[in-house]
Amino acid sequence: MKVTVVGAGAVGASCAEYIAIKDFASEVVLLDIKEGYAEGKAMDLMQCASLNGFDTKITGVTNDYSKTANSDICVITSGIPRKPGMTREELIGINAGIVKAVSNSLLEHSPNMVLIVVSNPMDTMTYLAHKSLNIPKNRIIGMGGALDSARFKYRLAEAMEAPISDIDGMVIGGHSDKGMVPLTSHATRNSIRVSEFLSEERLEQVAADTKVGGATLTGLLGTSAWYAPGAAVSGLVQAIACDQKKMFPCSTFLEGEYGLNDICIGVPVILGRNGIESIVDIPLSDAEKAHMQASAEGVKKTNGLLEL
Numbered sequence: 001m002k003v004t005v006v007g008a009g010a011v012g013a014s015c016a017e018y019i020a021i022k023d024f025a026s027e028v029v030l031l032d033i034k035e036g037y038a039e040g041k042a043m044d045l046m047q048c049a050s051l052n053g054f055d056t057k058i059t060g061v062t063n064d065y066s067k068t069a070n071s072d073i074c075v076i077t078s079g080i081p082r083k084p085g086m087t088r089e090e091l092i093g094i095n096a097g098i099v100k101a102v103s104n105s106l107l108e109h110s111p112n113m114v115l116i117v118v119s120n121p122m123d124t125m126t127y128l129a130h131k132s133l134n135i136p137k138n139r140i141i142g143m144g145g146a147l148d149s150a151r152f153k154y155r156l157a158e159a160m161e162a163p164i165s166d167i168d169g170m171v172i173g174g175h176s177d178k179g180m181v182p183l184t185s186h187a188t189r190n191s192i193r194v195s196e197f198l199s200e201e202r203l204e205q206v207a208a209d210t211k212v213g214g215a216t217l218t219g220l221l222g223t224s225a226w227y228a229p230g231a232a233v234s235g236l237v238q239a240i241a242c243d244q245k246k247m248f249p250c251s252t253f254l255e256g257e258y259g260l261n262d263i264c265i266g267v268p269v270i271l272g273r274n275g276i277e278s279i280v281d282i283p284l285s286d287a288e289k290a291h292m293q294a295s296a297e298g299v300k301k302t303n304g305l306l307e308l
């Protein structure tokens with residue numbers, strides 16, 4: 001199993017590290033445009049192999065796509081991250097050009113790849129990849145919901161003073177501060193609805209904190225976060241590589257599902273060797289449906305800035 005990660009920055013390197021530590025891939029190619037940068041990150045990560053006990057071979061390359069040839073899974077993390085006070089949508093000007101060029105170069109060398117888009121604004125970048133690559137929609141996946149759901153579970157556990165392993169919950173919708181739809185009504189602690197443990201006001205606060213999870217970290221770190229994003233990507237890569245048929249909320253091209261068309265946005269999907277094996281239709285409350293519609297309108301507005 002060969003995996004390519006484009007962008008050896010904070011998220012790309014974290015993603016390569018988690019994939020290697022889980023030891024399910026034979027090779028990870030890390031590619032960056034900055035001379036020597038991916039080579040350096042790859043060498044540093046390979047020097048963790050004997051310490052952390054993995055055999056995945058990590059190779060770094062400077063913009064040489066021939067080294068990515070025949071990758072089974074490719075991940076795009078290249079592009080600029082946001083700075084404190086910025087929204088993800090403000091990154092579109094620079095990142096659209098990067099994602100378009102990178103995704104075309106990847107496809108040229110790995111025609112059968114499953115592509116995971118991470119660069120922001122992620123739903124719009126996933127839509128851009130869908131429009132420019134012309135490959136089956138099951139092979140283009142946007143990562144956002146897996147991370148947002150992990151942040152939701154963190155906030156729920158914090159509010160309940162419970163271990164995170166007790167908590168289950170999911171965030172669908174757009175990967176943006178306003179667009180996320182935390183499914184509070186479906187969230188549970190060991191199969192008991194979280195509303196049994198927390199007041200409505202506290203749950204609203206949990207949802208609000210979840211939605212600004214990225215912005216909170218950007219404010220603290222001065223750039224966007226990387227550990228949880230890298231871990232979330234590695235979860236998606238493993239589900240595909242190992243054909244796990246696991247359910248994650250991912251951004252995918254919708255054709256009528258959830259009442260939406262011609263948009264990539266986060267919905268629950270089953271991930272396996274073919275990428276998105278199916279889209280899972282779950283019942284939403286009227287409020288969640290309205291929230292999802294508003295979220296889709298926001299994503300479509302950002303998509304409208306693309307030059308397709």
Ligand SMILES: NC(=O)c1ccc[n+]([C@@H]2O[C@H](COP(=O)([O-])OP(=O)(O)OC[C@H]3O[C@@H](n4cnc5c(N)ncnc54)[C@H](O)[C@@H]3O)[C@@H](O)[C@H]2O)c1
Pocket residue numbers: 006007008009010011012031032033034037077078079080081082091095098102117118119120122143144147175223224225226229
């Ligand atoms: N979807 C999510 O959940 C999520 C989470 C966190 C970050 N992000 C996004 O991921 C992206 C990367 O964030 P980061 O913190 O790793 O940024 P970073 O600046 O640390 O790394 C980005 C890397 O991309 C490289 N790059 C730029 N143009 C390139 C090109 N044309 N080809 C190859 N490499 C190129 C840069 O040299 C840099 O090393 C940002 O857009 C950020 O907003 C998304």
